Amino acid sequence: MPTYQAPLRDFRFVMDEMLDFPSHYARLPSGDDASPDVVSAILEEGARFSRDVLLPLNQSGDREGCLLEGGEVKAPKGFKEAYQEYVEGGWPSLAAEPEHGGQGLPHSLSMVLSEMICATNLAWGMYPGLSHGAADALRHHGTDEQKATYLTKLVEGVWTGTMCLTEAHCGTDLGLIKTRAVPSGGDAYTVTGTKIFISAGEHNLAENIIHLVLAKLPDAPEGSKGISLFVVPKFLPDAEGNPGERNGVTCGSLEHKMGIHGNATCVMNFDGATGYLVGQSNKGLACMFTMMNAARLGVGIQGLGLIEASFQNSLSYARDRLQMRGLSGKQAPEKPADPIIVHPDVRRMLLTQKAFAEGGRMLVLYTAQMLDVVEHGQSGEEQERAETLLGLLTPIVKAFLTEVGFESTNEGVQIYGGHGFIQEWGMEQLVRDARITRLYEGTTGIQALDLLGRKVLMSQGEALKVFTKEIHQFCKAEADNPALKEFVEPLAKLNAEWGELTMGVGMKAMQDREEVGAASVDYLMYSGYVTLAYLFARAAKQASASLEGDDKAFYAAKLNTACFYYQRLLPRTKAHAQMIQSGAETLMATSSDDLGLGFEI
């Protein structure tokens, strides 16, 4: 069975040494609460909970799946008890506002916890995971009464939330939704329609489920400008705020999926369910993005957690598995064969996982700092800058970390050889679970359009410049640091090239909008690699400065991972750069009909 130890040493490196979280937290209003001791205690307790409570349920949950019987959904054995322990431990309310029952700790801290949860039981993690988005939507857009009714319960985790967006004929294009909401007296609406792919749509973990539902009002304009958001509880709260009358929303069926079997992915039928408008009518899309942005960061963290899980077990297997001798001679002559970790190609795969885990962690925590500042920063200027960077980095966190997450979990299977394909070892489950992360909350293609089209080009490149300027300043400051020569020179070149490539696409896009879509995914991947290169250069700076002290081996390994990243992963930018420039023409030249001419005649 797979094992897991939360990477506490690496968290300490990134948070305390590299990104100076102690000072960062001290500047936040909740800073006094997030003292180093408290942070440390939370991480250690999170490490215990994920390892001892969640991990043992991961494989059994995958095998068992969920059961729909008489309209009720049963999550796999042990999921409910684990959720109770999670609620009793106060985990759901960690980063929520005190006025709604939260503990007011920084968001970044709950993101660290998320990594541990995703690494040990992604399917379970999605039951509480969706509540954050629902709570965010209500906090930002709900009425005081809605907040009083739903928010505290969601924050405490007594109730869970969902995001009901997708319908059978539309996922990306929500302007096409058919679900209707008709005023039914007072502030109530009657919601009717069918939603699909609703994660945690129905289950037995919590006493009530609060659905945030996109629907159209009778007089709504066409398309995405006519979407409104409604809150539709499974049980309508009674006068005391407890679950009362059963509402007309039920689970019609469960999807049979490639992975995350332990999570109930539901078809939800709204049959004249009672709902209440959240925010303004026809402004549902904006409310949805409030939910979505948090969810997108969350999915990126899922990718990261799965990389770490796969890496840890692959490393352990590569140390144990005896097979062949080293290419340059016996390494363990006393054994019948050498452990496969002596082979350079096995190490290439392990270091790929390690670099993406450590690089992904830096990216998530760097972004998490921005989120903290956006929510609780000290000045408008500081917040504006953080918001720009957060907007720029969110699609990268989401898409880049899930793309390399899928690659890395597959390296895990590859390191296990044939055993990687066998369910018992747990490595193929990580691949199946990782596969959804490239799809939900907006596919990689959608994230790429968000990055290049919306964030970069719509700001005339200004959003990107905020980040490339920071990188430029780092490169300038470290230009004469001999320990960083192998990092700073290529980084400075890539940083300049990033701007040039952006300009190039921007110019072409003015003539032909298709150029944006033609370049977008390669642009996103390129951006991800350069972003990690910047963070690895900073890590190398920190590590090289600490090489002489205690814990030398840790810093030497960190420096080596940075070298590996620059030598063996960063060269992929060369391919992406060329593809970004290759344009739309070849993509669009063949008609839809002619694409099938090889087999249709």
Place this chain on the structure above:
Amino acid sequence: MPTYQAPLRDFRFVMDEMLDFPSHYARLPSGDDASPDVVSAILEEGARFSRDVLLPLNQSGDREGCLLEGGEVKAPKGFKEAYQEYVEGGWPSLAAEPEHGGQGLPHSLSMVLSEMICATNLAWGMYPGLSHGAADALRHHGTDEQKATYLTKLVEGVWTGTMCLTEAHCGTDLGLIKTRAVPSGGDAYTVTGTKIFISAGEHNLAENIIHLVLAKLPDAPEGSKGISLFVVPKFLPDAEGNPGERNGVTCGSLEHKMGIHGNATCVMNFDGATGYLVGQSNKGLACMFTMMNAARLGVGIQGLGLIEASFQNSLSYARDRLQMRGLSGKQAPEKPADPIIVHPDVRRMLLTQKAFAEGGRMLVLYTAQMLDVVEHGQSGEEQERAETLLGLLTPIVKAFLTEVGFESTNEGVQIYGGHGFIQEWGMEQLVRDARITRLYEGTTGIQALDLLGRKVLMSQGEALKVFTKEIHQFCKAEADNPALKEFVEPLAKLNAEWGELTMGVGMKAMQDREEVGAASVDYLMYSGYVTLAYLFARAAKQASASLEGDDKAFYAAKLNTACFYYQRLLPRTKAHAQMIQSGAETLMATSSDDLGLGFEI
């Protein structure tokens, strides 16, 4: 449910127009039988069989899996009947020697059929698929009596074969096997041991199963020089050659796997089973490679078949699915949204699949010609050259086509969006089935060592030169062809670079053998991309010369796919080239213990 049409038009293009199979077949001894009409009839009947018989059993077979009850394994519903139809249709004997009941048609023809089978039902295809390797081993190394007893039945498909190599503690490193064979009087041996991962090890499709088993004799030398090959039938043939006494070999359990659920992957227990030595004692490894080389080409074709299957369905979905408007305006104003095929990024994914399907098909058929010549060529010189190319290309066919096969089936899931993750649509099954192809019959890492270490460097680069010389001559001959400018120039550069990179690794490897392993997988992928670039240049030559005739749309689409390949896939060689040169040092620098320092403290 997924659909499939055999790509007959594209087969015709590659076989008849590009690689001139009619002349190639005419020069073979069996050439008279393989007339264009016969070839055409076989392909059409194969298209029908795979589409109408195999495809309908693919999803049900995946869901149902195999059942082990009372020592007997039941394949999924319909598999037995499909196999009977296959045998009655004479398919198994297509390319076998007439003296053993075969039809003596060229091997390349059965490889075309294999693509169709793998595209429609990979799990089913592995029941007959393993028989080829077993038959090859007996044909090349068996005694006349063994041939008389087993070969005809295997060729006819009345019996099936297996390859029993792997044990729990060794897959790659077969020198470690523990299965023992002890002489038991006459020419018989008693075989005892446990083999794992035995595809089609036990099933109800055929009346007998012939296991080819690696085991060690009592006096065998240590390691891989002490391996012998034995034939161990499930039922010992009686005096009439019919299945007689049950032998002591049984299926202990079935593996629970990520994919190919319809194929029985067995733990096989040999409890004092009667077996007979095949070939010389302690020379089993050579016999095994006879089986293995055929099997490796077969696995490459599995990758190809899955790409084609994924492409065809993705294309159809992309034409039907309405979602968003084109970036440059409405394309189907009469519909509520545009079909997603209008989006450049969706086309990028479709063209990636198309290019790998068409490129893979050229690679397989080019290699298949070499196999035909090796087996039935007219001169020793011609055969020697073909054998060199076959040896060079086999690891590329196996590993490159399964790597890009996994990528391409994943693009299929991506094109379907969230629906790709749902079992009903069939796209995620292709990914799960494709995942094993990167592992079995030697992982990608093993293929890469075979290519770079064994085939290229051990021949002092001579094997590679045979191929790069052919590419060089093509580039020289087409240097002034204006229609090929965009292909020939980059191809010539890459071809030269291929040689330089090889020399560079070879020089470093003389100092340090680890350099081979450090470069190998990137070298294999680089080689695959350049090989496909050569074949696409030849395709472009053919297509551009045919643009003025009938079927213009087909040739224009082919030319466009070649352009796409050069612009959007071939640039990956830039990254691989740099990684090949990055060396072993960074890979080997961190000790096995220190690699885990992020999470173990």
